[in-house]
Amino acid sequence: MTITLAELAKQIGAVVVGDGTALVSSANTLEDAQPGQISFLSNPKYEKLLPATKAAAVIVGTAITCPGLNLLQTADPYYAFMQAVVLLHGHRRHPHQGIHPQAHVDAAATVGPGSILYPGAYVGPRAKLGRDCILYPHAVVYDDCVLGDRVTLHAGAVIGVDGFGYATHQGVHHKIPQVGNVIIEDDVEIGANVTIQRATLGSTVIDRGSKLSDQVAIGHATRIGPHALIVSLVGIAGSTRIGHHATIGGQAGIVGHINIGDNVVIAAQAGVVNDVEDRAMMIGSPASPSPYGRKNLMLQGQLPDLLARIRQLEQQVAELAGEPGKGTAGED
Amino acid sequence: MTITLAELAKQIGAVVVGDGTALVSSANTLEDAQPGQISFLSNPKYEKLLPATKAAAVIVGTAITCPGLNLLQTADPYYAFMQAVVLLHGHRRHPHQGIHPQAHVDAAATVGPGSILYPGAYVGPRAKLGRDCILYPHAVVYDDCVLGDRVTLHAGAVIGVDGFGYATHQGVHHKIPQVGNVIIEDDVEIGANVTIQRATLGSTVIDRGSKLSDQVAIGHATRIGPHALIVSLVGIAGSTRIGHHATIGGQAGIVGHINIGDNVVIAAQAGVVNDVEDRAMMIGSPASPSPYGRKNLMLQGQLPDLLARIRQLEQQVAELAGEPGKGTAGED
Amino acid sequence: MTITLAELAKQIGAVVVGDGTALVSSANTLEDAQPGQISFLSNPKYEKLLPATKAAAVIVGTAITCPGLNLLQTADPYYAFMQAVVLLHGHRRHPHQGIHPQAHVDAAATVGPGSILYPGAYVGPRAKLGRDCILYPHAVVYDDCVLGDRVTLHAGAVIGVDGFGYATHQGVHHKIPQVGNVIIEDDVEIGANVTIQRATLGSTVIDRGSKLSDQVAIGHATRIGPHALIVSLVGIAGSTRIGHHATIGGQAGIVGHINIGDNVVIAAQAGVVNDVEDRAMMIGSPASPSPYGRKNLMLQGQLPDLLARIRQLEQQVAELAGEPGKGTAGED
Numbered sequence: 001m002t003i004t005l006a007e008l009a010k011q012i013g014a015v016v017v018g019d020g021t022a023l024v025s026s027a028n029t030l031e032d033a034q035p036g037q038i039s040f041l042s043n044p045k046y047e048k049l050l051p052a053t054k055a056a057a058v059i060v061g062t063a064i065t066c067p068g069l070n071l072l073q074t075a076d077p078y079y080a081f082m083q084a085v086v087l088l089h090g091h092r093r094h095p096h097q098g099i100h101p102q103a104h105v106d107a108a109a110t111v112g113p114g115s116i117l118y119p120g121a122y123v124g125p126r127a128k129l130g131r132d133c134i135l136y137p138h139a140v141v142y143d144d145c146v147l148g149d150r151v152t153l154h155a156g157a158v159i160g161v162d163g164f165g166y167a168t169h170q171g172v173h174h175k176i177p178q179v180g181n182v183i184i185e186d187d188v189e190i191g192a193n194v195t196i197q198r199a200t201l202g203s204t205v206i207d208r209g210s211k212l213s214d215q216v217a218i219g220h221a222t223r224i225g226p227h228a229l230i231v232s233l234v235g236i237a238g239s240t241r242i243g244h245h246a247t248i249g250g251q252a253g254i255v256g257h258i259n260i261g262d263n264v265v266i267a268a269q270a271g272v273v274n275d276v277e278d279r280a281m282m283i284g285s286p287a288s289p290s291p292y293g294r295k296n297l298m299l300q301g302q303l304p305d306l307l308a309r310i311r312q313l314e315q316q317v318a319e320l321a322g323e324p325g326k327g328t329a330g331e332d
Numbered sequence: 333m334t335i336t337l338a339e340l341a342k343q344i345g346a347v348v349v350g351d352g353t354a355l356v357s358s359a360n361t362l363e364d365a366q367p368g369q370i371s372f373l374s375n376p377k378y379e380k381l382l383p384a385t386k387a388a389a390v391i392v393g394t395a396i397t398c399p400g401l402n403l404l405q406t407a408d409p410y411y412a413f414m415q416a417v418v419l420l421h422g423h424r425r426h427p428h429q430g431i432h433p434q435a436h437v438d439a440a441a442t443v444g445p446g447s448i449l450y451p452g453a454y455v456g457p458r459a460k461l462g463r464d465c466i467l468y469p470h471a472v473v474y475d476d477c478v479l480g481d482r483v484t485l486h487a488g489a490v491i492g493v494d495g496f497g498y499a500t501h502q503g504v505h506h507k508i509p510q511v512g513n514v515i516i517e518d519d520v521e522i523g524a525n526v527t528i529q530r531a532t533l534g535s536t537v538i539d540r541g542s543k544l545s546d547q548v549a550i551g552h553a554t555r556i557g558p559h560a561l562i563v564s565l566v567g568i569a570g571s572t573r574i575g576h577h578a579t580i581g582g583q584a585g586i587v588g589h590i591n592i593g594d595n596v597v598i599a600a601q602a603g604v605v606n607d608v609e610d611r612a613m614m615i616g617s618p619a620s621p622s623p624y625g626r627k628n629l630m631l632q633g634q635l636p637d638l639l640a641r642i643r644q645l646e647q648q649v650a651e652l653a654g655e656p657g658k659g660t661a662g663e664d
Numbered sequence: 665m666t667i668t669l670a671e672l673a674k675q676i677g678a679v680v681v682g683d684g685t686a687l688v689s690s691a692n693t694l695e696d697a698q699p700g701q702i703s704f705l706s707n708p709k710y711e712k713l714l715p716a717t718k719a720a721a722v723i724v725g726t727a728i729t730c731p732g733l734n735l736l737q738t739a740d741p742y743y744a745f746m747q748a749v750v751l752l753h754g755h756r757r758h759p760h761q762g763i764h765p766q767a768h769v770d771a772a773a774t775v776g777p778g779s780i781l782y783p784g785a786y787v788g789p790r791a792k793l794g795r796d797c798i799l800y801p802h803a804v805v806y807d808d809c810v811l812g813d814r815v816t817l818h819a820g821a822v823i824g825v826d827g828f829g830y831a832t833h834q835g836v837h838h839k840i841p842q843v844g845n846v847i848i849e850d851d852v853e854i855g856a857n858v859t860i861q862r863a864t865l866g867s868t869v870i871d872r873g874s875k876l877s878d879q880v881a882i883g884h885a886t887r888i889g890p891h892a893l894i895v896s897l898v899g900i901a902g903s904t905r906i907g908h909h910a911t912i913g914g915q916a917g918i919v920g921h922i923n924i925g926d927n928v929v930i931a932a933q934a935g936v937v938n939d940v941e942d943r944a945m946m947i948g949s950p951a952s953p954s955p956y957g958r959k960n961l962m963l964q965g966q967l968p969d970l971l972a973r974i975r976q977l978e979q980q981v982a983e984l985a986g987e988p989g990k991g992t993a994g995e996d
Contacts, residue, residue, distance in 0.1 A: 026843075027843070027865055028865045028866065029865050029866050029885075032865070032866050043921065045921060076831075076833065078831045079831040079832075079833045079838070081831070081840070082830075082831035082838050082839075082840045085840055085841050085843065085864075085865075086840075086841060089841050089843045090841065091839070091841050092807070092841070095770055095771075095772075095788070095789045095807075100768075102434075102766075102768055104432075104434055104451040104452070104469070106427055107427075108427075118786070119768040119786055120452055120470065120768070120784055120786060120802065122450070122451055122452060122469040122470070122487075124427070125427045136804070136806075136825075137768070137786040137802075137804045138452065138469075138470050138488070138784065138786070138802050138804065138820070140468070140469045140470065140487040140488065140524075142468075142487070143424070143427075154822070154825045154826065155786075155804040155806070155822040155825060156470070156488050156525065156802070156804065156820055156822055156857065156859075158486070158487040158488055158524040158525060158546075161468075161486045161487060161523060161524040161546060162486065164523065164543070164545040164546075164563065164564070166414075166543055166561070167408075167410045167411040167413070167414035168411075168561075169408065169411045171559060171577065172541060172559065173541060173543050173559060173561065174411070174414050175414075175423070175521065176413070176414045176417055176418075177417050177418055177421050177422060177423050177424070179358075179359070179417065179421045189839065191825060191828065191859070192804075192822040192825040192859040193488065193525050193547075193820065193822060193857050193859050193879075195488075195523070195524040195525050195546035195547055195564070197546070200417075201359055201360045201361045201364070202360065202361050202364050209836060209837060211828070211830055211837050213828040213881075214822075214825060214828075214859035214861065214881050215525075215547060215857075215859055215879060215881045215899075217545075217546050217547045217564040217565050217582075219564070221361075227835060227836065227837060229830070229832075229837065231828065231901070232828070232859070232881040232883070232899050232901075233565065233881050233897065233899045233917075235547075235564050235565045235582045235583050237563070237564075237582060237600075245835060250881075250899045250901060250917055251583070251899050251915070251917045251935075253565075253582055253583045253600055253601055255600065257375065257377060268901075268917055268919065268935065269917055269935045269949050271583075271600065271601045284632070284633060285601055285617075285632075285949075286629060286630075286632065286633045287633075288633050292636060295635075295636045296632075296633060296634070296635045296636055297950060298950075299635035299636060299638075299639060300632065300635060300948070300949075300950065300960075300964065301948060301950045301951075301952050301960060302960070303959075303960045303963035303964060303970075304956060304959045304960055304963060306635075306638065306639065306642065306963075306970065307963060307970065309642050309646065310642060310970065310973050310974060310977070313642070313645050313646060313649055313977050314973065314977060316649045316653065317649060317977055317980045317981060317984065320649065320652050320653060320984050321980065321984060434766075436764075436766055436783040436784070436801070438759050439759075440759075452784055452802065454782070454783055454784060454801040454802070454819075456759070457759045470784065470801075470802050470820070472800070472801045472802065472819040472820065472856075474800075474819070475756070475759075488802070488820050488857065490818070490819040490820055490856040490857060490878075493800075493818045493819060493855060493856040493878060494818065496855065496875070496877040496878075496895065496896070498746075498875055498893070499740075499742045499743040499745070499746035500743075500893075501740065501743045503891060503909065504873060504891065505873060505875050505891060505893065506743070506746050507746075507755070507853065508745070508746045508749055508750075509749050509750060509753050509754065509755050509756070511690075511691070511749065511753045525820065525857050525879075527820075527855070527856040527857050527878035527879055527896070529878065532749075533691055533692050533693050533696070534692065534693050534696050547857075547879060549877075549878050549879045549896040549897050549914075551896070553693075565897065567879075567896050567897045567914045567915050569895070569896075569914060569932075583915070585897075585914055585915045585932055585933055587932065589707065589709060603915075603932065603933045616964070616965060617933050617949075617964075618961060618962075618964065618965045619965075620965050624968060627967075627968045628964075628965060628966070628967045628968055631967035631968060631970075631971060632964065632967060638967075638970065638971065638974065641974050641978065642974060645974070645977050645978060645981055648981045648985065649981060652981065652984050652985060
């Protein structure tokens with residue numbers, strides 16, 4: 001579709017600074033945009049690209065100006081940009097409707113209306129899918145697992161694999177039947193090759209509106225509160241509870257059997273080993289709450305400087321004690 | 333099935349403290365258990381939940397008491413609980429037997445009797461599967477790989493992908509044909525989306541009774557001794573040897589070409605870069621053996637405190653040296 | 665095939681030291697080689713295995729000697745070994761040609777001549793594959809993605825999954841349609857269960873000749889220059905640019921929106937958070953360039969020793985100040 005800037009601004013809640021009659025028909029990045037395309041600026045790091053962009057207009061924050069360039073100013077440019085992309089491009093149009101013949105749905109499973117299963121999608125016995133779910137190729141839902149409405153599983157995501165539970169007796173690991181399941185609530189999106197273990201007893205729960213990126217690994221009986229954002233390669237062990245609106249950076253790890261509050265931010269590569277309070281920002285491995293944690297991480301990269309200060313002290317102390325030679329030997 | 337506590341206690345080697353005629357028919361957690369359900373307590377952290385449980389009875393260690401609650405006391409409550417779950421629930425009942433029509437087994441592969449291949453399971457040329465193996469959806473066995481008896485591959489597990497081997501010549505990476513294979517011995521269970529590389533020459537080996545959780549990545553020509561437990565997202569590089577009964581925590585990494593002894597424990601997120609002796613517990617990245625490693629990791633989270641002590645020393649030393657102003661400037 | 669050492673030496677550019685009429689027909693490791701097999705030595709760690717090998721001959725560097733053992737000396741033994749394995753064993757012979765009936769290629773996709781799609785391979789709408797590509801079982805190419813010639817996707821690799829992009833508004837994460845794609849250039853090999861996100865706008869690019877091991881996760885709009893080597897479980901966030909000939913160790917993580925130069929080496933488990941200059945070697949998390957980074961990482965494993973030195977200083981300073989008791993209390 002092609003639309004004037006004035007009409008687009010109206011639809012996304014922005015104010016036109018420039019020519020409201022200019023036309024746009026698609027979206028692109030500041031660097032790659034061509035005439036007729038709308039772009040956006042939300043990360044200040046890229047503001048320097050603004051003067052050189054060929055975009056017909058750019059969605060920006062209310063404080064941004066750029067003479068000679070059409071701007072759509074708005075309080076939340078990223079949210080406005082999202083609306084523009086939905087308007088101009090829409091969401092993916094799927095190549096088929098319903099259950100593809102190369103998908104497999106067990107006879108005792110149920111799939112809600114509007115759900116789309118790509119080739120290779122698998123839904124096991126007694127599993128239940130709500131309305132308008134999307135299972136991309138090779139997404140797997142093990143037996144007895146439950147998906148709400150509008151749940152998306154990307155390619156290779158595995159829901160309900162057995163929890164990692166063995167009782168070790170005389171050196172042999174005996175498998176504990178994993179009789180629980182996984183429950184994925186409404187509007188959850190799960191990235192490619194994610195794995196979520198079923199609970200031994202009860203349920204592993206991913207609560208509504210949560211979004212997991214690729215290759216996240218979730219342990220058994222863990223419960224992740226609504227509206228979490230979890231980046232790639234995060235590992236969360238079993239029986240941990242995470243409140244609402246968690247943000248968890250890439251490759252972070254969280255041990256099992258702890259409680260993590262609401263609105264928590266966990267930095268990339270952090271290792272969380274204890275309970276976390278609401279609104280804490282956890283950094284490092286082992287993780288500490290910021291600002292302490294941030295300072296700690298910075299120091300972790302400055303240890304040769306700390307060592308140099310210790311050596312200097314050793315030499316000074318030796319001199320003060322009347323042992324001028326001590327402390328200067330290269331013992332490190 | 334429904335069973336009296338007295339009969340259950342007999343089957344799992346426990347002693348009834350309470351009403352042996354009470355009936356149980358299923359298992360559940362302390363928090364979620366209802367009348368008619370058996371629960372268990374093995375992690376002391378959850379002992380506080382005991383008085384409030386609605387469970388008909390709880391399997392506990394021999395030292396645990398709880399007036400008014402039926403208990404099944406035993407030396408190893410987790411092992412007894414495993415037996416109870418097997419007795420009451422049994423292991424998974426598969427929706428079909430043998431090779432599903434949507435699985436693919438190469439004409440030159442062999443699959444032992446009793447093995448179950450789910451839709452999308454793939455077995456390549458000359459691969460051999462023993463008896464009673466289970467390949468969940470999209471589990472992949474590349475050409476020439478060998479699985480023993482009772483091997484389970486969860487969804488998306490990939491056995492025998494090419495080792496990561498290239499000879500770089502004049503800036504171009506030339507692929508070395510990976511003519512080895514992977515051997516998985518009896519009673520191994522492999523989690524979802526695990527990848528195990530075939531050896532360039534010879535074999536990558538996962539020895540009997542080992543259990544790998546999800547998304548573990550094993551390099552080429554590595555050999556992992558019997559009865560290992562490996563948690564999610566662990567990476568083990570090529571040509572490393574790991575003895576029997578290793579326990580490897582989540583997201584730990586192990587470099588290639590090293591030897592790791594028997595009964596070794598490697599902590600979550602550890603980075604192991606050197607040979608490891610029998611019975612060592614390795615912590616941190618780079619990993620050190622405990623107790624040194626444990627202390628080291630604790631200090632990694634306390635660097636601002638160390639810095640404060642260094643600053644304090646600098647100030648004191650400056651004062652002792654008659655330079656009262658030095659050492660107090662905010663140079664950090 | 666069977667070949668004399670003299671002929672093999674000629675083909676791989678080596679010099680025979682020993683009996684050029686000896687015959688070899690296959691390759692093996694130093695430890696496992698039998699008469700009639702060729703082996704190689706490139707890692708000095710294994711030189712001690714040379715005298716005991718049963719190999720008919722060993723490909724070695726020009727400085728290596730071993731009386732009584734046939735050697736093929738060459739400047740680059742690993743490259744020569746690669747050539748020998750190609751000569752004696754060849755690359756994998758696939759069980760079928762073209763598109764397997766259990767693969768799925770969308771009607772609007774194109775697949776170049778010579779390409780082989782294994783059972784379960786999926787190619788979405790408008791995707792384009794060049795010549796001689798190999799898609800192993802369950803490799804997935806989402807809509808609109810482009811693969812060059814001789815691209816290999818191992819089992820379960822997912823190309824073009826949606827970028828992890830949401831605009832959060834009033835606590836709800838709104839999905840941004842991911843209208844970009846992924847471009848994989850010629851001669852790229854992608855390991856099992858790798859995930860590469862499509863760009864929101866524009867393209868995520870893996871440039872020619874790059875090799876990714878298993879379970880690597882690449883974020884949206886990231887561009888990885890030609891001839892990269894990326895080891896298992898690496899995570900690279902979105903909109904980062906990496907120059908040519910990068911080498912990235914296992915489990916390393918790289919944040920989004922940074923620039924990494926050419927010929928960079930990133931150590932295993934490193935965490936890269938800032939731009940990196942050409943030819944830097946980055947170590948640690950947060951990563952620093954070597955040699956500083958290497959020293960820093962070493963010190964990260966020696967913190968109890970640093971603490972002991974600080975305590976010693978505290979005691980000495982207290983004594984110098986005339987407070988002999990201070991500094992010795994066990995406050996740690």
